[in-house]
Amino acid sequence: MLKSQPPCFYFLIVNYYCTPLISRLMASLRENQVNDFSIVIVNNSPDDEQIRTLKSENIYLLEAKKNLGFGKACNLGLNWIYAENKEAIVWLINPDAYLLPDSLPKASQFFVNHPEISLLGTEVYEPSGKIWFGWGKFSVKTGEIVVVEESLDYQDKPYLSAQWVTGCSLLINLKQFQESPYFDTDYFLYYEDFDFCQRYAKGGHLIAITNQIKVIHEASSITLKYGYLRLIHNIYSYLLSLEKHTNPLLLWGRFIRMIFMSLVILPLKPKFALAKLQGIFLYCQRFINLSFIDKQTHVKNFN
Numbered sequence: 001m002l003k004s005q006p007p008c009f010y011f012l013i014v015n016y017y018c019t020p021l022i023s024r025l026m027a028s029l030r031e032n033q034v035n036d037f038s039i040v041i042v043n044n045s046p047d048d049e050q051i052r053t054l055k056s057e058n059i060y061l062l063e064a065k066k067n068l069g070f071g072k073a074c075n076l077g078l079n080w081i082y083a084e085n086k087e088a089i090v091w092l093i094n095p096d097a098y099l100l101p102d103s104l105p106k107a108s109q110f111f112v113n114h115p116e117i118s119l120l121g122t123e124v125y126e127p128s129g130k131i132w133f134g135w136g137k138f139s140v141k142t143g144e145i146v147v148v149e150e151s152l153d154y155q156d157k158p159y160l161s162a163q164w165v166t167g168c169s170l171l172i173n174l175k176q177f178q179e180s181p182y183f184d185t186d187y188f189l190y191y192e193d194f195d196f197c198q199r200y201a202k203g204g205h206l207i208a209i210t211n212q213i214k215v216i217h218e219a220s221s222i223t224l225k226y227g228y229l230r231l232i233h234n235i236y237s238y239l240l241s242l243e244k245h246t247n248p249l250l251l252w253g254r255f256i257r258m259i260f261m262s263l264v265i266l267p268l269k270p271k272f273a274l275a276k277l278q279g280i281f282l283y284c285q286r287f288i289n290l291s292f293i294d295k296q297t298h299v300k301n302f303n
Contacts, residue, residue, distance in 0.1 A: 006108045007089045007173075009037035010081045014073040018095035019050040025098045026054070032104035040081060042073040070167070071183030071192040078172070082180035090172040097124070097168055097217040107213050111173060114158060118176040118205035119197060121165020122213040123151060132217050135209045136164035136194065143242050143250045145194055154211055162209040163201075167193030169215045176205060184244075186286075189230065191237040198245050228275050235279025240286070255280070 011029065013022055026039065039059045043051055044067045055061045062080060064073055074092060081090055089111055093099075103122075111117070124133040130149075137146040145164075152160055170193060172181060181200065183192045197207050235258070242251040258280055266273040 005112075006036065007087065007111050008085055009089050009091055009104065009108070010085070011037060011039045012074065012077040012081065012090050012092045013039065013041045013095055014044055014070055014077075015041050015048065015051050015095060016044045016067065017048050019048065019054065021095040022051070022054065025093065025095060026059075028098035028100075029104065031101045032099060037104065040077045042068075042077045044068055044073050069188035071187045072185050074167075074192075075180075075182045075185070078182060079180050082174060082177075085174070087175050090174060092167055092170040092172065093215065094168045094217060097215050099215055103213055103215060107171060110158070110210065110212060111171075114208075115173065115175065116206055117159065117208045118173050119165065119200060119207045120159070120171040120173070120213075121162060121207075121209045122169045122171070122215055123209070123211050124166060124169050124215055124217045127216055127218060133166045133168065135160075135162050136166065136197070138163045138194070138198070138245075140246055141250075143246050143254055145191065145238065145241060151211055152209065158212060159208040159210040162197070162207050164194045164197035165207065165209050167196070168217055171213075186240060186244075187237050189233040189237065191234075191241045194241055195244060228271065231272070231275040232279040232282060235276050236282040236286075239280070239283040255283075 013025065015022060022041065029037065029039070037058070040062060041051065041054065041059065042062045042064055044064050045051070046063060046065055052061065060080075062076055064076060068076070078090060081088060089107070091107070107122075110120070121133075121135070123131060126132050131151060132147075132149065134148045134150045135152050137148050138144070147166070154160060174181075181196075184195050184199070187195060201207050239251065239255060239258075242254055258276060262273045262276040262280070
């Protein structure tokens with residue numbers, strides 16, 4: 001019986017003024033004893049001249065020409081990689097993450113042993129050793145989308161099925177897809193990884209998490225820099241996820257509760273409350289736009 005060949009890896013990184021962090025990530029890749037990999041950087045910051053200095057023989061820079069948001073930028077990279085190699089493993093990884101010296105060899109062997117997996121999440125740790133992402137939990141009944149900061153009980157199993165895994169370190173097995181996988185373009189930032197997993201799980205793909213591959217993530221490296229804006233998108237994307245993956249009663253119940261709680265804490269935490277209200281307002285704009293489009297479509301079909 002012929003042995004399966006190790007897969008070819010493409011690391012997909014979205015840049016938004018993160019060149020020093022990406023340089024550190026690339027240095028961690030070079031410490032891994034695997035040569036068959038390429039790096040694809042989607043540049044969401046067109047005036048970031050520094051990122052262009054990283055381009056080399058196996059490092060490809062795709063210019064987005066504007067800030068597309070995370071999901072659309074990933075789609076640009078995924079489409080490019082899929083056209084290059086439909087049997088590759090795409091390792092989507094945050095700029096503020098980096099690999100341990102044995103991460104890539106372990107990932108390569110993992111997919112030789114378990115080619116049935118479509119989407120694989122890894123455990124993610126803070127530099128201190130504290131676990132940052134163990135697995136993703138989702139309740140359709142309550143609408144809770146939770147990052148669990150502890151490891152699952154694997155009981156010597158190489159992986160376990162998961163409700164969702166983080167896009168901070170997400171391996172995509174292109175062999176399992178008849179066309180290039182894609183992120184929902186309704187998302188600009190946050191929860192696009194959750195939605196990605198939910199959609200492909202419903203399509204019959206195996207979503208898994210493993211503790212055999214670990215990466216390090218300095219979660220505050222980027223989030224502190226754009227904290228207020230990110231909170232706005234966090235709220236918007238959470239409501240969007242409820243719309244797409246729960247039911248209207250739960251969505252609007254959470255919506256009303258969010259408004260009420262934001263108004264209650266407004267005198268105590270005005271910046272936090274205003275960011276939440278802006279996220280809610282952003283979602284309202286989407287709802288109004290969708291209602292207008294539906295109305296226009298109805299009128300067109302009637303005529």
